[in-house]
Amino acid sequence: MTRVLVIDDEPQIVRALVINLKARHYEVDAAHDGATALQLAAARQPDVVVLDLGLPDMDGVEVIRGLRGWTRVPILVLSARHSSDEKVEALDAGADDYVTKPFGMDELLARLRAAVRRSEPVPGGEDDVIVDTAEFTVDLAAKKVHRGGRDVRLTPTEWHLLEVLVRNTGRLVSQKQLLQEVWGPSYGTETNYLRVYMAQLRRKLEADPAHPRHFVTEPGMGYRFEK
Amino acid sequence: MTRVLVIDDEPQIVRALVINLKARHYEVDAAHDGATALQLAAARQPDVVVLDLGLPDMDGVEVIRGLRGWTRVPILVLSARHSSDEKVEALDAGADDYVTKPFGMDELLARLRAAVRRSEPVPGGEDDVIVDTAEFTVDLAAKKVHRGGRDVRLTPTEWHLLEVLVRNTGRLVSQKQLLQEVWGPSYGTETNYLRVYMAQLRRKLEADPAHPRHFVTEPGMGYRFEK
């Protein structure tokens, strides 16, 4: 869940933000002065900070600098000041965005989403979906199958078939569904394709292809992949 | 130097931006419609994009989507519309910031700086910029390839291709993805380009280009770089 730190000394603004954020399933911490804010930021490691510049104890820009000393967490500044100088100062101190009050909640939330989004790691990052069995390992993102210390090469069709089965691990996948997902929507009766490629997969992946443990045939219905 | 792509159909705004940006030592490209913009973005690889939503040929949000299909470059949207919906739509489509006209040049430049700053890699980042294999060494940051005691010369396209593959070490990269990342989003079927340049890379880097160990072909799917 995304964690937001709201820093503002006006209770009604904090309340409005907290309600709206929680309704959208954010986890929210709130601070009403700079010192508490810096402390909370360190303790709670938020994914994004919403900061009002007008705080009772210290200048908002100092809070930005305090955060930027050790973290690159996105900072979204709120302020009643419309002056260009203020904005420039805050942005150059390390803020990511600057919204003037009064602000629209929709807009603020959209800017928040944008800030969170770009701080996320690239979707094709190292978080690979890996499926493990006793005999082999499937990495769906890298399109890799590892077995007995070496990589197994699969043809496009074999991959596609394996992918559909693995995504439905433990579930029965009907022959029609397999044919349509791998060969296209106009297929559905060419069960011989399935027999050929299922045999291929078993030969490449099963310890004993004649007695498959992972690619199970359900006669008359379809196939099932089991870990 | 930081490269900016300005997309706007109003000549006076483009002029003002170009003058101000160049004075601050940015490198600037300009496009006055969406199609040119997408093409330029692919060709010039800007570090940040300034996009006016009101374009003659296509919806600005479409331009955002077109860019986001293949790049995470920061996009700063300009618009005459103050409506909250417009902002939310643009931001959720993938824009990083939204500035309403008329805007102050100082503020815009500050937002630009903020956008560029946060897209910069972490100074002391742990991302190992150097990739080692048995035969050669790739230094992504220095854009250098070392092999057998000497530097290997690569053309821009060869380098770009190598970069995409190395950044996805071990993962299969589809031909479409390679084409789009190296040649631009409008490419996707010109697999002969890939064949030619993959051969170049192999000739320059593999010990035995006819039997590549590092640049592996996965027929019908794509290529994979292995250490």
Place this chain on the structure above:
DNA sequence: GCCGTCCTTGACGGAACTCTGACGCCGGAG
């Protein structure tokens, strides 16, 4: 304006992949 570098394009042989038909096995029904 010339030259070198780089990118694009087309053609071709060979390799890899998909499709297809034939055959045998097995279990259940008649």
Place this chain on the structure above:
DNA sequence: CTCCGGCGTCAGAGTTCCGTCAAGGACGGC
């Protein structure tokens, strides 16, 4: 027991895909 439908296996034909080469064109530097 025999027949039959569903499944697994195999190998060959046809097609697609890939590596390689060479020529033409665009671009920038001298």
